[in-house]
Amino acid sequence: MTVQFTKASLQDQTVGHIAATLPGASAIFRNFKIDFCCGGDVTLDMAAKDLGLDVFVIEQALSALESDELPASTNLSSGELTEYIQSRFHDTHRREIPELILLARKVEAVHRDNPKVPAGVATLLKEMEGELEVHMKKEELILFPAMRWADTTLDAPISQMRYDHTDHGVYLQRLAELTDNFTLPEGACRSWQALYAGLAKLTEDLQDHIHLENNVLFPRFETV
Ligand SMILES: [Fe+2]
Ligand SMILES: [Fe+2]
The missing domain is CATH 1.20.120 (Four Helix Bundle (Hemerythrin (Met), subunit A))
Known part of the structure:
Protein backbone atom coordinates (compact mmCIF):
# COMPACT_ATOMS: atom_id res chain seq x y z
CA MET A 1 0.00 0.00 0.00
CA THR A 2 1.59 3.22 -1.10
CA VAL A 3 0.00 6.40 0.18
CA GLN A 4 1.13 9.60 -1.44
CA PHE A 5 0.76 12.84 0.46
CA THR A 6 2.10 16.26 -0.40
CA LYS A 7 3.32 18.56 2.35
CA ALA A 8 0.47 20.98 1.75
CA SER A 9 -2.22 18.29 1.81
CA LEU A 10 -0.90 16.77 5.05
CA GLN A 11 -0.94 20.10 6.86
CA ASP A 12 -4.54 20.71 5.88
CA GLN A 13 -5.86 17.27 6.81
CA THR A 14 -7.19 16.50 10.26
CA VAL A 15 -4.98 14.35 12.45
CA GLY A 16 -7.88 11.93 12.87
CA HIS A 17 -8.10 11.43 9.12
CA ILE A 18 -4.34 10.98 8.78
CA ALA A 19 -4.28 8.43 11.61
CA ALA A 20 -7.10 6.50 10.00
CA THR A 21 -5.71 6.45 6.48
CA LEU A 22 -1.91 6.45 6.81
CA PRO A 23 -0.76 3.20 8.43
CA GLY A 24 1.71 3.85 11.25
CA ALA A 25 0.71 7.51 11.68
CA SER A 26 -0.91 6.81 15.06
CA ALA A 27 2.45 5.75 16.51
CA ILE A 28 4.05 8.98 15.34
CA PHE A 29 1.21 11.04 16.78
CA ARG A 30 1.58 9.17 20.05
CA ASN A 31 5.30 10.04 20.11
CA PHE A 32 4.54 13.73 19.55
CA LYS A 33 1.69 13.54 22.09
CA ILE A 34 -0.80 14.57 19.42
CA ASP A 35 -4.33 13.48 20.30
CA PHE A 36 -5.61 11.81 17.13
CA CYS A 37 -8.57 10.10 18.73
CA CYS A 38 -10.77 12.38 20.85
CA GLY A 39 -9.08 15.55 19.57
CA GLY A 40 -8.70 14.33 16.02
CA ASP A 41 -10.85 16.94 14.29
CA VAL A 42 -8.12 19.59 14.10
CA THR A 43 -5.75 19.92 11.18
CA LEU A 44 -2.19 18.77 11.54
CA ASP A 45 -1.09 22.37 11.26
CA MET A 46 -3.35 23.43 14.16
CA ALA A 47 -2.44 20.42 16.29
CA ALA A 48 1.26 21.22 15.87
CA LYS A 49 0.73 24.89 16.71
CA ASP A 50 -1.28 24.03 19.84
CA LEU A 51 1.62 21.93 21.11
CA GLY A 52 4.34 24.37 20.01
CA LEU A 53 5.70 21.84 17.54
CA ASP A 54 7.23 22.35 14.11
CA VAL A 55 4.74 20.90 11.66
CA PHE A 56 7.49 20.20 9.11
CA VAL A 57 9.22 17.84 11.54
CA ILE A 58 6.01 15.88 11.97
CA GLU A 59 5.42 15.82 8.22
CA GLN A 60 8.90 14.47 7.71
CA ALA A 61 8.20 11.61 10.10
CA LEU A 62 4.90 10.87 8.38
CA SER A 63 6.48 10.95 4.95
CA ALA A 64 8.97 8.31 6.05
CA LEU A 65 6.03 5.95 6.52
CA GLU A 66 5.20 6.02 2.87
CA SER A 67 6.50 2.65 1.86
CA ASP A 68 9.05 2.78 -0.85
CA GLU A 69 8.67 0.48 -3.78
CA LEU A 70 10.58 -2.77 -3.76
CA PRO A 71 13.97 -2.14 -5.34
CA ALA A 72 14.94 -3.80 -8.54
CA SER A 73 15.85 -6.67 -6.28
CA THR A 74 17.35 -8.94 -8.86
FE1 LIG B 1 13.13 -11.87 6.90
FE1 LIG C 1 11.95 -14.80 6.66
Missing part, protein backbone atom coordinates in the same frame (compact mmCIF):
# COMPACT_ATOMS: atom_id res chain seq x y z
CA ASN A 75 20.06 -6.32 -9.46
CA LEU A 76 21.13 -6.25 -5.81
CA SER A 77 23.95 -8.37 -4.45
CA SER A 78 22.94 -10.79 -1.72
CA GLY A 79 24.63 -8.57 0.87
CA GLU A 80 22.67 -5.55 -0.32
CA LEU A 81 19.45 -7.52 -0.48
CA THR A 82 19.73 -8.89 3.06
CA GLU A 83 20.51 -5.41 4.37
CA TYR A 84 17.49 -4.04 2.52
CA ILE A 85 15.25 -6.78 3.94
CA GLN A 86 16.43 -6.02 7.47
CA SER A 87 15.91 -2.28 7.26
CA ARG A 88 12.74 -2.22 5.16
CA PHE A 89 10.93 -5.20 6.68
CA HIS A 90 12.47 -6.52 9.93
CA ASP A 91 12.84 -3.05 11.44
CA THR A 92 9.38 -2.02 10.23
CA HIS A 93 7.68 -5.09 11.75
CA ARG A 94 9.48 -4.44 15.06
CA ARG A 95 8.37 -0.82 15.06
CA GLU A 96 4.77 -1.30 13.96
CA ILE A 97 3.54 -4.51 15.62
CA PRO A 98 3.80 -3.20 19.22
CA GLU A 99 1.71 -0.17 18.21
CA LEU A 100 -0.88 -2.45 16.60
CA ILE A 101 -1.05 -4.50 19.80
CA LEU A 102 -1.77 -1.32 21.80
CA LEU A 103 -4.46 -0.28 19.34
CA ALA A 104 -6.03 -3.74 19.30
CA ARG A 105 -6.15 -3.90 23.11
CA LYS A 106 -7.82 -0.51 23.18
CA VAL A 107 -10.41 -1.35 20.52
CA GLU A 108 -11.18 -4.73 22.10
CA ALA A 109 -11.65 -3.15 25.53
CA VAL A 110 -13.65 -0.07 24.53
CA HIS A 111 -15.91 -1.88 22.06
CA ARG A 112 -16.23 -5.25 23.78
CA ASP A 113 -20.03 -5.11 23.49
CA ASN A 114 -19.94 -4.47 19.74
CA PRO A 115 -20.65 -7.74 17.86
CA LYS A 116 -18.06 -6.71 15.25
CA VAL A 117 -15.25 -6.26 17.79
CA PRO A 118 -12.13 -8.09 16.56
CA ALA A 119 -11.81 -10.15 19.74
CA GLY A 120 -8.52 -12.01 19.96
CA VAL A 121 -6.53 -9.80 17.57
CA ALA A 122 -4.28 -8.42 20.34
CA THR A 123 -3.43 -11.92 21.58
CA LEU A 124 -2.83 -13.15 18.06
CA LEU A 125 -0.55 -10.19 17.29
CA LYS A 126 1.42 -10.79 20.48
CA GLU A 127 1.94 -14.42 19.54
CA MET A 128 2.85 -13.44 15.99
CA GLU A 129 5.32 -10.83 17.25
CA GLY A 130 7.14 -13.49 19.28
CA GLU A 131 7.27 -15.97 16.40
CA LEU A 132 8.47 -13.31 13.96
CA GLU A 133 11.15 -12.10 16.35
CA VAL A 134 12.63 -15.59 16.72
CA HIS A 135 12.49 -16.08 12.96
CA MET A 136 14.07 -12.72 12.09
CA LYS A 137 16.83 -13.26 14.66
CA LYS A 138 17.68 -16.60 13.02
CA GLU A 139 17.95 -14.84 9.67
CA GLU A 140 19.95 -11.90 11.00
CA LEU A 141 22.37 -13.86 13.19
CA ILE A 142 22.81 -17.08 11.22
CA LEU A 143 21.39 -17.26 7.71
CA PHE A 144 22.12 -13.78 6.33
CA PRO A 145 25.73 -13.70 7.58
CA ALA A 146 26.21 -17.16 6.09
CA MET A 147 24.93 -15.84 2.77
CA ARG A 148 27.37 -12.95 2.90
CA TRP A 149 30.47 -14.83 3.94
CA ALA A 150 30.21 -18.60 3.98
CA ASP A 151 30.80 -20.97 1.14
CA THR A 152 28.60 -23.82 2.25
CA THR A 153 25.30 -25.28 1.21
CA LEU A 154 22.38 -23.57 2.88
CA ASP A 155 19.57 -25.91 1.88
CA ALA A 156 18.75 -27.01 5.44
CA PRO A 157 18.41 -23.59 7.11
CA ILE A 158 16.57 -22.18 4.10
CA SER A 159 14.12 -25.05 4.24
CA GLN A 160 13.43 -24.17 7.90
CA MET A 161 12.88 -20.50 7.00
CA ARG A 162 10.44 -21.49 4.27
CA TYR A 163 8.58 -23.60 6.81
CA ASP A 164 8.39 -20.60 9.19
CA HIS A 165 7.09 -18.41 6.36
CA THR A 166 4.19 -20.81 5.84
CA ASP A 167 3.33 -20.36 9.53
CA HIS A 168 3.46 -16.57 9.10
CA GLY A 169 0.96 -16.90 6.28
CA VAL A 170 -1.39 -18.74 8.65
CA TYR A 171 -1.19 -15.81 11.09
CA LEU A 172 -2.11 -13.40 8.29
CA GLN A 173 -5.03 -15.60 7.35
CA ARG A 174 -6.27 -15.63 10.95
CA LEU A 175 -5.93 -11.83 11.18
CA ALA A 176 -8.04 -11.45 8.04
CA GLU A 177 -10.65 -13.84 9.42
CA LEU A 178 -10.90 -12.08 12.80
CA THR A 179 -11.36 -8.68 11.13
CA ASP A 180 -13.56 -9.78 8.23
CA ASN A 181 -10.73 -8.78 5.87
CA PHE A 182 -10.21 -5.49 7.71
CA THR A 183 -13.79 -4.41 7.09
CA LEU A 184 -14.76 -1.59 9.44
CA PRO A 185 -18.23 -1.48 10.98
CA GLU A 186 -20.43 1.55 10.48
CA GLY A 187 -19.22 4.43 12.65
CA ALA A 188 -15.93 2.82 13.66
CA CYS A 189 -13.82 5.11 15.83
CA ARG A 190 -10.45 6.40 14.71
CA SER A 191 -8.50 3.87 16.73
CA TRP A 192 -10.43 1.08 15.04
CA GLN A 193 -9.74 2.66 11.63
CA ALA A 194 -6.04 3.07 12.46
CA LEU A 195 -5.88 -0.55 13.63
CA TYR A 196 -7.31 -1.96 10.42
CA ALA A 197 -5.21 0.34 8.21
CA GLY A 198 -2.13 -0.80 10.15
CA LEU A 199 -3.09 -4.48 9.92
CA ALA A 200 -3.61 -4.16 6.18
CA LYS A 201 -0.15 -2.60 5.86
CA LEU A 202 1.40 -5.29 8.04
CA THR A 203 -0.18 -7.91 5.79
CA GLU A 204 1.12 -6.28 2.65
CA ASP A 205 4.60 -5.74 4.13
CA LEU A 206 4.89 -9.31 5.36
CA GLN A 207 3.75 -10.68 2.02
CA ASP A 208 6.34 -8.55 0.18
CA HIS A 209 8.98 -9.55 2.74
CA ILE A 210 8.32 -13.27 2.32
CA HIS A 211 8.15 -12.90 -1.45
CA LEU A 212 11.62 -11.30 -1.57
CA GLU A 213 13.11 -14.06 0.56
CA ASN A 214 11.32 -17.06 -0.95
CA ASN A 215 11.43 -16.01 -4.57
CA VAL A 216 14.51 -13.81 -4.96
CA LEU A 217 17.04 -14.39 -2.18
CA PHE A 218 16.72 -18.05 -1.20
CA PRO A 219 16.89 -19.57 -4.70
CA ARG A 220 20.42 -18.11 -5.01
CA PHE A 221 21.60 -20.47 -2.28
CA GLU A 222 19.55 -23.61 -2.87
CA THR A 223 20.85 -26.65 -4.66
CA VAL A 224 17.67 -28.72 -4.46
Whole structure:
Protein backbone atom coordinates (compact mmCIF):
# COMPACT_ATOMS: atom_id res chain seq x y z
CA MET A 1 0.00 0.00 0.00
CA THR A 2 1.59 3.22 -1.10
CA VAL A 3 0.00 6.40 0.18
CA GLN A 4 1.13 9.60 -1.44
CA PHE A 5 0.76 12.84 0.46
CA THR A 6 2.10 16.26 -0.40
CA LYS A 7 3.32 18.56 2.35
CA ALA A 8 0.47 20.98 1.75
CA SER A 9 -2.22 18.29 1.81
CA LEU A 10 -0.90 16.77 5.05
CA GLN A 11 -0.94 20.10 6.86
CA ASP A 12 -4.54 20.71 5.88
CA GLN A 13 -5.86 17.27 6.81
CA THR A 14 -7.19 16.50 10.26
CA VAL A 15 -4.98 14.35 12.45
CA GLY A 16 -7.88 11.93 12.87
CA HIS A 17 -8.10 11.43 9.12
CA ILE A 18 -4.34 10.98 8.78
CA ALA A 19 -4.28 8.43 11.61
CA ALA A 20 -7.10 6.50 10.00
CA THR A 21 -5.71 6.45 6.48
CA LEU A 22 -1.91 6.45 6.81
CA PRO A 23 -0.76 3.20 8.43
CA GLY A 24 1.71 3.85 11.25
CA ALA A 25 0.71 7.51 11.68
CA SER A 26 -0.91 6.81 15.06
CA ALA A 27 2.45 5.75 16.51
CA ILE A 28 4.05 8.98 15.34
CA PHE A 29 1.21 11.04 16.78
CA ARG A 30 1.58 9.17 20.05
CA ASN A 31 5.30 10.04 20.11
CA PHE A 32 4.54 13.73 19.55
CA LYS A 33 1.69 13.54 22.09
CA ILE A 34 -0.80 14.57 19.42
CA ASP A 35 -4.33 13.48 20.30
CA PHE A 36 -5.61 11.81 17.13
CA CYS A 37 -8.57 10.10 18.73
CA CYS A 38 -10.77 12.38 20.85
CA GLY A 39 -9.08 15.55 19.57
CA GLY A 40 -8.70 14.33 16.02
CA ASP A 41 -10.85 16.94 14.29
CA VAL A 42 -8.12 19.59 14.10
CA THR A 43 -5.75 19.92 11.18
CA LEU A 44 -2.19 18.77 11.54
CA ASP A 45 -1.09 22.37 11.26
CA MET A 46 -3.35 23.43 14.16
CA ALA A 47 -2.44 20.42 16.29
CA ALA A 48 1.26 21.22 15.87
CA LYS A 49 0.73 24.89 16.71
CA ASP A 50 -1.28 24.03 19.84
CA LEU A 51 1.62 21.93 21.11
CA GLY A 52 4.34 24.37 20.01
CA LEU A 53 5.70 21.84 17.54
CA ASP A 54 7.23 22.35 14.11
CA VAL A 55 4.74 20.90 11.66
CA PHE A 56 7.49 20.20 9.11
CA VAL A 57 9.22 17.84 11.54
CA ILE A 58 6.01 15.88 11.97
CA GLU A 59 5.42 15.82 8.22
CA GLN A 60 8.90 14.47 7.71
CA ALA A 61 8.20 11.61 10.10
CA LEU A 62 4.90 10.87 8.38
CA SER A 63 6.48 10.95 4.95
CA ALA A 64 8.97 8.31 6.05
CA LEU A 65 6.03 5.95 6.52
CA GLU A 66 5.20 6.02 2.87
CA SER A 67 6.50 2.65 1.86
CA ASP A 68 9.05 2.78 -0.85
CA GLU A 69 8.67 0.48 -3.78
CA LEU A 70 10.58 -2.77 -3.76
CA PRO A 71 13.97 -2.14 -5.34
CA ALA A 72 14.94 -3.80 -8.54
CA SER A 73 15.85 -6.67 -6.28
CA THR A 74 17.35 -8.94 -8.86
CA ASN A 75 20.06 -6.32 -9.46
CA LEU A 76 21.13 -6.25 -5.81
CA SER A 77 23.95 -8.37 -4.45
CA SER A 78 22.94 -10.79 -1.72
CA GLY A 79 24.63 -8.57 0.87
CA GLU A 80 22.67 -5.55 -0.32
CA LEU A 81 19.45 -7.52 -0.48
CA THR A 82 19.73 -8.89 3.06
CA GLU A 83 20.51 -5.41 4.37
CA TYR A 84 17.49 -4.04 2.52
CA ILE A 85 15.25 -6.78 3.94
CA GLN A 86 16.43 -6.02 7.47
CA SER A 87 15.91 -2.28 7.26
CA ARG A 88 12.74 -2.22 5.16
CA PHE A 89 10.93 -5.20 6.68
CA HIS A 90 12.47 -6.52 9.93
CA ASP A 91 12.84 -3.05 11.44
CA THR A 92 9.38 -2.02 10.23
CA HIS A 93 7.68 -5.09 11.75
CA ARG A 94 9.48 -4.44 15.06
CA ARG A 95 8.37 -0.82 15.06
CA GLU A 96 4.77 -1.30 13.96
CA ILE A 97 3.54 -4.51 15.62
CA PRO A 98 3.80 -3.20 19.22
CA GLU A 99 1.71 -0.17 18.21
CA LEU A 100 -0.88 -2.45 16.60
CA ILE A 101 -1.05 -4.50 19.80
CA LEU A 102 -1.77 -1.32 21.80
CA LEU A 103 -4.46 -0.28 19.34
CA ALA A 104 -6.03 -3.74 19.30
CA ARG A 105 -6.15 -3.90 23.11
CA LYS A 106 -7.82 -0.51 23.18
CA VAL A 107 -10.41 -1.35 20.52
CA GLU A 108 -11.18 -4.73 22.10
CA ALA A 109 -11.65 -3.15 25.53
CA VAL A 110 -13.65 -0.07 24.53
CA HIS A 111 -15.91 -1.88 22.06
CA ARG A 112 -16.23 -5.25 23.78
CA ASP A 113 -20.03 -5.11 23.49
CA ASN A 114 -19.94 -4.47 19.74
CA PRO A 115 -20.65 -7.74 17.86
CA LYS A 116 -18.06 -6.71 15.25
CA VAL A 117 -15.25 -6.26 17.79
CA PRO A 118 -12.13 -8.09 16.56
CA ALA A 119 -11.81 -10.15 19.74
CA GLY A 120 -8.52 -12.01 19.96
CA VAL A 121 -6.53 -9.80 17.57
CA ALA A 122 -4.28 -8.42 20.34
CA THR A 123 -3.43 -11.92 21.58
CA LEU A 124 -2.83 -13.15 18.06
CA LEU A 125 -0.55 -10.19 17.29
CA LYS A 126 1.42 -10.79 20.48
CA GLU A 127 1.94 -14.42 19.54
CA MET A 128 2.85 -13.44 15.99
CA GLU A 129 5.32 -10.83 17.25
CA GLY A 130 7.14 -13.49 19.28
CA GLU A 131 7.27 -15.97 16.40
CA LEU A 132 8.47 -13.31 13.96
CA GLU A 133 11.15 -12.10 16.35
CA VAL A 134 12.63 -15.59 16.72
CA HIS A 135 12.49 -16.08 12.96
CA MET A 136 14.07 -12.72 12.09
CA LYS A 137 16.83 -13.26 14.66
CA LYS A 138 17.68 -16.60 13.02
CA GLU A 139 17.95 -14.84 9.67
CA GLU A 140 19.95 -11.90 11.00
CA LEU A 141 22.37 -13.86 13.19
CA ILE A 142 22.81 -17.08 11.22
CA LEU A 143 21.39 -17.26 7.71
CA PHE A 144 22.12 -13.78 6.33
CA PRO A 145 25.73 -13.70 7.58
CA ALA A 146 26.21 -17.16 6.09
CA MET A 147 24.93 -15.84 2.77
CA ARG A 148 27.37 -12.95 2.90
CA TRP A 149 30.47 -14.83 3.94
CA ALA A 150 30.21 -18.60 3.98
CA ASP A 151 30.80 -20.97 1.14
CA THR A 152 28.60 -23.82 2.25
CA THR A 153 25.30 -25.28 1.21
CA LEU A 154 22.38 -23.57 2.88
CA ASP A 155 19.57 -25.91 1.88
CA ALA A 156 18.75 -27.01 5.44
CA PRO A 157 18.41 -23.59 7.11
CA ILE A 158 16.57 -22.18 4.10
CA SER A 159 14.12 -25.05 4.24
CA GLN A 160 13.43 -24.17 7.90
CA MET A 161 12.88 -20.50 7.00
CA ARG A 162 10.44 -21.49 4.27
CA TYR A 163 8.58 -23.60 6.81
CA ASP A 164 8.39 -20.60 9.19
CA HIS A 165 7.09 -18.41 6.36
CA THR A 166 4.19 -20.81 5.84
CA ASP A 167 3.33 -20.36 9.53
CA HIS A 168 3.46 -16.57 9.10
CA GLY A 169 0.96 -16.90 6.28
CA VAL A 170 -1.39 -18.74 8.65
CA TYR A 171 -1.19 -15.81 11.09
CA LEU A 172 -2.11 -13.40 8.29
CA GLN A 173 -5.03 -15.60 7.35
CA ARG A 174 -6.27 -15.63 10.95
CA LEU A 175 -5.93 -11.83 11.18
CA ALA A 176 -8.04 -11.45 8.04
CA GLU A 177 -10.65 -13.84 9.42
CA LEU A 178 -10.90 -12.08 12.80
CA THR A 179 -11.36 -8.68 11.13
CA ASP A 180 -13.56 -9.78 8.23
CA ASN A 181 -10.73 -8.78 5.87
CA PHE A 182 -10.21 -5.49 7.71
CA THR A 183 -13.79 -4.41 7.09
CA LEU A 184 -14.76 -1.59 9.44
CA PRO A 185 -18.23 -1.48 10.98
CA GLU A 186 -20.43 1.55 10.48
CA GLY A 187 -19.22 4.43 12.65
CA ALA A 188 -15.93 2.82 13.66
CA CYS A 189 -13.82 5.11 15.83
CA ARG A 190 -10.45 6.40 14.71
CA SER A 191 -8.50 3.87 16.73
CA TRP A 192 -10.43 1.08 15.04
CA GLN A 193 -9.74 2.66 11.63
CA ALA A 194 -6.04 3.07 12.46
CA LEU A 195 -5.88 -0.55 13.63
CA TYR A 196 -7.31 -1.96 10.42
CA ALA A 197 -5.21 0.34 8.21
CA GLY A 198 -2.13 -0.80 10.15
CA LEU A 199 -3.09 -4.48 9.92
CA ALA A 200 -3.61 -4.16 6.18
CA LYS A 201 -0.15 -2.60 5.86
CA LEU A 202 1.40 -5.29 8.04
CA THR A 203 -0.18 -7.91 5.79
CA GLU A 204 1.12 -6.28 2.65
CA ASP A 205 4.60 -5.74 4.13
CA LEU A 206 4.89 -9.31 5.36
CA GLN A 207 3.75 -10.68 2.02
CA ASP A 208 6.34 -8.55 0.18
CA HIS A 209 8.98 -9.55 2.74
CA ILE A 210 8.32 -13.27 2.32
CA HIS A 211 8.15 -12.90 -1.45
CA LEU A 212 11.62 -11.30 -1.57
CA GLU A 213 13.11 -14.06 0.56
CA ASN A 214 11.32 -17.06 -0.95
CA ASN A 215 11.43 -16.01 -4.57
CA VAL A 216 14.51 -13.81 -4.96
CA LEU A 217 17.04 -14.39 -2.18
CA PHE A 218 16.72 -18.05 -1.20
CA PRO A 219 16.89 -19.57 -4.70
CA ARG A 220 20.42 -18.11 -5.01
CA PHE A 221 21.60 -20.47 -2.28
CA GLU A 222 19.55 -23.61 -2.87
CA THR A 223 20.85 -26.65 -4.66
CA VAL A 224 17.67 -28.72 -4.46
FE1 LIG B 1 13.13 -11.87 6.90
FE1 LIG C 1 11.95 -14.80 6.66
